[in-house]
Amino acid sequence: MTSKRILSVTVANKPGVLSRITGLFSRRNYNINSLNVGETENPEYSRMTIVVDADDRTLEQIKSQLDKLVEVIQITELDRTNIVDRDLALIRVNSSRNQRSEIIQIVDTFRARIVDLSTDTIMIEATGTPSKIEALIEILKDFGIIDIVRTGLVALNRGVVE
Amino acid sequence: MSKLTGAEIFIESLKREQVEVIFGYPGGKNIPIYNLLYDNPFKHILVRHEQAAAHAADGYARSTGKVGVCLATSGPGATNLVTGLATAYMDSVPVVAFTGQVDTKSIGTDAFQEADIRGITMPVTKHNFLVTDIKDLARTIKEAFYIARTGRPGPVLVDMPIDVLGARMEFEYPETVDLPGYDPDLTLNGDRLERAAEVINSAKRPVIFAGGGVVTSGAAEVLRELARKARIPVTTSLMGLGAYPIEDELSLGMPGMHGTRYANYALCEADLLIGVGVRFDDRVTGRLDAFAPKAKVVHIDIDPAEINKNVETFISLVGDAKEVLSKLLPVVEEIERKEWLAQIAEWKRKYPLAYKDEGPEIKPQAVVQELNRLTEGKAIVVTEVGQHQMWAAQYYNYSYPRNFITSGGLGTMGFGLPAALGAQVGREGELVIDISGDGSFQMNVQELATISEYNLPVKIVIINNGTLGMVRQWQELLHEKRYSSTILQNPDFLKLAEAYGIKAIRIDDKNQLSEKLNEALEYAGPVLVDVSVAWEENVWPMVPPGAGNHEMIGGEQDDK
Numbered sequence: 001m002t003s004k005r006i007l008s009v010t011v012a013n014k015p016g017v018l019s020r021i022t023g024l025f026s027r028r029n030y031n032i033n034s035l036n037v038g039e040t041e042n043p044e045y046s047r048m049t050i051v052v053d054a055d056d057r058t059l060e061q062i063k064s065q066l067d068k069l070v071e072v073i074q075i076t077e078l079d080r081t082n083i084v085d086r087d088l089a090l091i092r093v094n095s096s097r098n099q100r101s102e103i104i105q106i107v108d109t110f111r112a113r114i115v116d117l118s119t120d121t122i123m124i125e126a127t128g129t130p131s132k133i134e135a136l137i138e139i140l141k142d143f144g145i146i147d148i149v150r151t152g153l154v155a156l157n158r159g160v161v162e
Numbered sequence: 163m164s165k166l167t168g169a170e171i172f173i174e175s176l177k178r179e180q181v182e183v184i185f186g187y188p189g190g191k192n193i194p195i196y197n198l199l200y201d202n203p204f205k206h207i208l209v210r211h212e213q214a215a216a217h218a219a220d221g222y223a224r225s226t227g228k229v230g231v232c233l234a235t236s237g238p239g240a241t242n243l244v245t246g247l248a249t250a251y252m253d254s255v256p257v258v259a260f261t262g263q264v265d266t267k268s269i270g271t272d273a274f275q276e277a278d279i280r281g282i283t284m285p286v287t288k289h290n291f292l293v294t295d296i297k298d299l300a301r302t303i304k305e306a307f308y309i310a311r312t313g314r315p316g317p318v319l320v321d322m323p324i325d326v327l328g329a330r331m332e333f334e335y336p337e338t339v340d341l342p343g344y345d346p347d348l349t350l351n352g353d354r355l356e357r358a359a360e361v362i363n364s365a366k367r368p369v370i371f372a373g374g375g376v377v378t379s380g381a382a383e384v385l386r387e388l389a390r391k392a393r394i395p396v397t398t399s400l401m402g403l404g405a406y407p408i409e410d411e412l413s414l415g416m417p418g419m420h421g422t423r424y425a426n427y428a429l430c431e432a433d434l435l436i437g438v439g440v441r442f443d444d445r446v447t448g449r450l451d452a453f454a455p456k457a458k459v460v461h462i463d464i465d466p467a468e469i470n471k472n473v474e475t476f477i478s479l480v481g482d483a484k485e486v487l488s489k490l491l492p493v494v495e496e497i498e499r500k501e502w503l504a505q506i507a508e509w510k511r512k513y514p515l516a517y518k519d520e521g522p523e524i525k526p527q528a529v530v531q532e533l534n535r536l537t538e539g540k541a542i543v544v545t546e547v548g549q550h551q552m553w554a555a556q557y558y559n560y561s562y563p564r565n566f567i568t569s570g571g572l573g574t575m576g577f578g579l580p581a582a583l584g585a586q587v588g589r590e591g592e593l594v595i596d597i598s599g600d601g602s603f604q605m606n607v608q609e610l611a612t613i614s615e616y617n618l619p620v621k622i623v624i625i626n627n628g629t630l631g632m633v634r635q636w637q638e639l640l641h642e643k644r645y646s647s648t649i650l651q652n653p654d655f656l657k658l659a660e661a662y663g664i665k666a667i668r669i670d671d672k673n674q675l676s677e678k679l680n681e682a683l684e685y686a687g688p689v690l691v692d693v694s695v696a697w698e699e700n701v702w703p704m705v706p707p708g709a710g711n712h713e714m715i716g717g718e719q720d721d722k
Contacts (some may be wrong), residue, residue, distance in 0.1 A: 012343060016292075020284055027285050057470060064467035070289045070309060073343045 002055045004033060006078040006085070006155055007063070009048040012071040013039065020069055021048065030054065030062050034152030045073060049154045078155050085155035087130045090115070091137065094144035095122040103143060110136045121146060168296050168327035169194035172260070173203050175303040178335045181231050183587055185209055185218040189235020190275060191262025194327040207587060207616060210608040212239050214580035216246020216317075217606070219257045221581030224567045225542060226588040227380070229256045229311050236262045237275030240321070241282065245574060247317045248286040252571025253401060254374060256315035258306050259287075265325040266294050280321050288316030296329035301336050308339045313346025314465040315378060348464065350481045350489065358460050358477045359493035365434035367502045368394045369454075371417065371446075374401030374570070375439015375463060377563040381484035382406065385438065388487055392494040395506050397425040399440055400555055401570045407561040409539075414506070415515070418446035419705045420552040423513035423718075426703075426711040428506055432457040439463060439483040442472040443571065452710025462486045515556050516719045523696040524672050526550065526625045530557035532679055533595060533623065541593040542567065542585055546578035546602030549631035552701045554597040576605025579622065583609060586618045593621070593683065600626040600652050610662040613688045621682050622690045624655060627697040635700045640707075659690035670694040 011017050018037060025032050033051040040047045052062060059077070066072050078085075095103050100122065107114055107124055110132065116123035126136050130153060137148065166174065172195055176184075183205040188196045199206050209215045212234040219230030230250075234243050240261040250257045264273040280292045289309050291302045299322070306318040362368060376385055376398075382405045389396050389412050396406045397414035406413055417425035429435065435457040440446075447453040450472065458476040461469055462483060469478040479486050517527045530553050533541070539559040544567040545551040551568055560566045567585055569577040582596035603624050613620055634648040659666035665685060669678045669692070682689040702717025 016280060016284075019281065023284050061467065061471060064469075068465070068467055070341060070344045 002053050002058070005052055005054055005059050006080065006083070006153065007048075007050045007052065007066075008076045008078055008155065009050060009066060009072060010040065010045050010074040011048060012073060013044055013046045014071055017046070017071050020071065021050075021066070024065055024069065028061070028065060030058065036152040036154050038154075049152070051153050076157070078157060082158050083155045084158060085129055085153055086127055087133050087153050088125070088127045088151045089133045089137070090147075090149045091124045091126065091140060091145060092116075092121055092147040093124070093140050094120060094146060096120055099143060103140075106136070106139055112136060164332075165330040166333045167194065168299055168322065168329050168331070169198055171296070171299050171331065171333050172303065172322070172327070173198050174333055175300050175335055176231065177203065179229070179303070179307045182228075183207060183222065184231045184233050185215040185222070185584060186233030187212050187215055187235070187239060189239045189262060191236035191264060191324045192233060192239075192260075192327075194324070195233065195262075205587075207583070207612065209580065210611045211606065212242035213246050213576070214606050214609045214612070216243045216257065216259060217249065217574075217577050217580035218584030218587070219259070220246060220250045220255050220577075221544060221567055221584030222588040223250075223255050223257055223584075224253075224581070225564050225585035227378075227564065228588070229258055229307055230584065231258050231260070233260045234262070235275065236264055236279070237277045239275075240279035241277050243319075244283060244286060247283055247319065249569050249572045249574045249577060250317040251286045251288065253569065254315050254378065255317065256310040257317040258310050259317060259319045261319065261321050262327070263292070263321045263323040266323045267325070269323065279319065283319050286317070287319050290319040290321070292321045292323075293326055294323065296326050296331040299326060299331070300333060304336050305339050305341060309341070309344065348466075348481050350479060350486060354477055354479055355486075355489055356493070358479055359490060361434060361458060361460060361477060362392065362394075362436065362490070363495045363497065366499070367432050368392075368434040368436060368499075369414070369428050369432040369457070370394050370396045370436045370438060371399070371429075371440055372396055372402045372405045372438045373399040373440030375483045376402055376405040377439075379439065379464070379483040379485075380563070381439070381487050382563045384484055384487045384491060388491050388494060391491065391496055393497055393499045393503060394436070395428060395503070397421070397428065399443070399446055399570070400568060402439070403555060403566040404560040404563045408559045409561070411507070416555055418443075418448065418711065420556065420701050420703070421446075422515055422556075423703055423714060424506065424509035426705070426714055427509050427513070429454045429457070430712045431505070435459045437461045437463070437473075438487065441468045444472075447472065448705045448709055448711040448713075452712060513718065516717060517699075517702070521696070522672060524669065524675055524693060526553050526627065526695040526699055527557050528675065529623065529625055529679070529693050529695065530554050530597065532676055533597070534558045536676070536680055536683055537593060537595070541565070541595050542589060544568070544578050544582040544585055544594060544596045546596075546598045546605075547573045547575045548599045548602055549627070549635065549699075549701050550597055550599040550602075550625040552632075553625070575602040578602060579606050579609045579613075582620045582622070583613050583616075583618050586620050587616075594619075595621045595623060598622055598624045599631065600624055600628060600655070601630045601650060603655075604652075607658070610659060610664055610690075614662045614664050617687055619685075619687050622688070623679070623682070624690070624692050625695055626652070626655070626692055627695050627699065628652060629697060632701070638698070638700070639704075655690060655692040664688050664690055666690045666692065668692050668694075
């Protein structure tokens with residue numbers, strides 16, 4: 001049984017690292033759902049949040065194979081019940097003047113924000129768990145979605161870490 | 163402190179790594195290094211194709227246990243190394259490859275002879291580097307050698323732009339490496355060791371399956387002690403041949419697709435399989451659900467990623483094979499296992515490796531057997547890939563680690579000749595035989611020039627059946643003998659050898675096989691022997707593709 005698993009991977013901040021990681025996934029036929037990379041508190045390291053679709057045995061393989069990469073410093077599988085996870089989306093939807101207030105209501109309900117407005121479109125910024133973003137997108141479909149861009153998941157463990 | 167150029171730092175760094183020989187080929191972007199090699203800081207072997215440089219470094223490394231070094235220029239020189247690196251990667255061989263590169267300002271502009279060799283070799287190296295700053299050069303070389311030889315060994319590539327080779331810097335070779343993401347020193351979990359010993363001691367029908375990791379870690383001796391103490395039969399993978407003496411009563415020879423019947427029968431009946439330095443390759447396991455179906459698996463390997471990769475493991479012991487076996491040795495019990503060993507002896511008696519030596523033609527198996535007899539099983543045997551490789555694996559009695567050198571994982575035709583010359587450089591004064599096929603031989607035939615120039619006394623024995631025999635065998639068995647593109651029109655190999663100034667011998671008379679092979683082996687310099695053999699001979703036994711090991715066909719004594 002495969003399921004979505006979240007890996008938090010600390011890597012050396014060196015050229016070519018992203019290519020090594022994605023190359024490993026494609027070569028070994030592992031499936032990436034989303035991958036997000038950014039600097040950490042230490043400029044020498046970056047942190048990747050990788051969401052994969054895998055069963056237990058494949059996940060063990062992915063972790064072991066990643067661990068063999070010289071520039072991978074640490075791999076942690078995040079426990080979904082004890083993390084803060086966020087996805088950010090920018091969504092542009094059609095909006096005639098008389099639809100605007102309805103959209104604003106929806107946006108308020110989801111605690112999202114209007115970040116741009118034109119005569120017949122609205123751009124919405126939404127932050128939250130992937131399921132919240134999905135729900136928002138689903139509702140906005142009625143108005144006609146023009147563009148979506150999403151960061152993919154970022155996540156950290158809750159509480160104090162060693 | 164005076165400043166050195168990048169090229170000088172390269173030379174000094176290699177001296178610090180005790181490099182004895184480089185296999186290489188010059189070009190526009192490594193000229194500064196060749197300018198220094200002119201003064202012979204260490205031996206340089208000029209190969210005739212960069213692929214051969216990589217294979218020769220590989221053969222040198224496999225035969226000596228040292229790190230092999232090869233050197234090429236940018237672009238096509240670098241891309242020619244790729245097959246050699248992939249070969250070394252699949253078989254976990256420590257090789258460091260250095261390539262010249264266009265100057266750092268030109269990288270990415272599609273400059274003349276530019277190729278992104280770091281990008282290209284990422285999936286076929288253990289690690290690789292592009293050095294863009296002279297101040298990183300010495301440290302990078304140190305790291306490259308360290309990564310190549312530690313843990314599970316493998317090839318590492320260092321790409322050096324020409325302006326880095328020309329820049330100047332004070333030379334300081336680091337004493338230690340600082341690689342926070344790389345820790346090859348694995349500490350063994352003691353609990354597991356005890357549990358493994360319990361499982362071994364309570365097994366009724368255990369089998370040890372030893373692979374290349376035993377050879378690499380120098381564990382052959384302790385393996386022998388352990389097997390004999392606990393009375394456990396040993397089967398050795400292609401990469402593990404030599405790790406356990408084939409003539410020993412506990413030896414089962416090679417398992418798998420072209421393994422012995424008794425090895426495969428033993429695996430099918432075993433209640434415990436102890437894999438040591440193996441990765442359960444598909445050529446060994448056959449159909450996975452039929453592989454060692456009654457056995458619990460104890461897997462000893464230095465690479466945690468090998469555990470549970472192909473075969474589900476009951477107990478895993480991650481660590482160096484020699485270290486783990488040494489710790490197991492005192493805790494395994496002396497057990498007679500009479501019944502199991504009697505069963506094995508019975509299989510060995512009933513189903514030996516066999517072929518019919520009848521008719522006027524020379525049988526390829528007989529060539530290998532005769533080489534074994536004449537050399538008393540003591541030569542360093544290197545092979546190409548195909549039928550001759552399997553016969554070389556089956557009919558030569560290997561007893562010493564690092565004496566059988568073959569491309570196991572990647573199965574690279576054209577590996578043998580350059581690997582043999584590398585082995586000969588590494589093991590000067592010893593007898594090196596390249597058991598070759600007429601197809602494979604032509605894939606790096608230009609290396610006859612290298613062998614001739616350096617007078618490397620390699621004995622090349624071409625098992626000549628005029629075909630790409632392994633593919634032809636599959637076509638015979640699986641495709642109604644439709645021999646598509648597998649019948650070769652070959653050159654006159656004797657004339658070819660003679661053109662390179664190499665002594666050549668033809669054998670086409672069965673009665674002269676022994677005498678003429680002996681003549682070749684006795685000759686002081688390089689020799690090429692072209693042996694015409696029965697062209698439709700097949701490698702038996704065989705586990706058909708997709709079948710289980712118990713479904714092997716052919717090769718029984720009374721087979722017609």
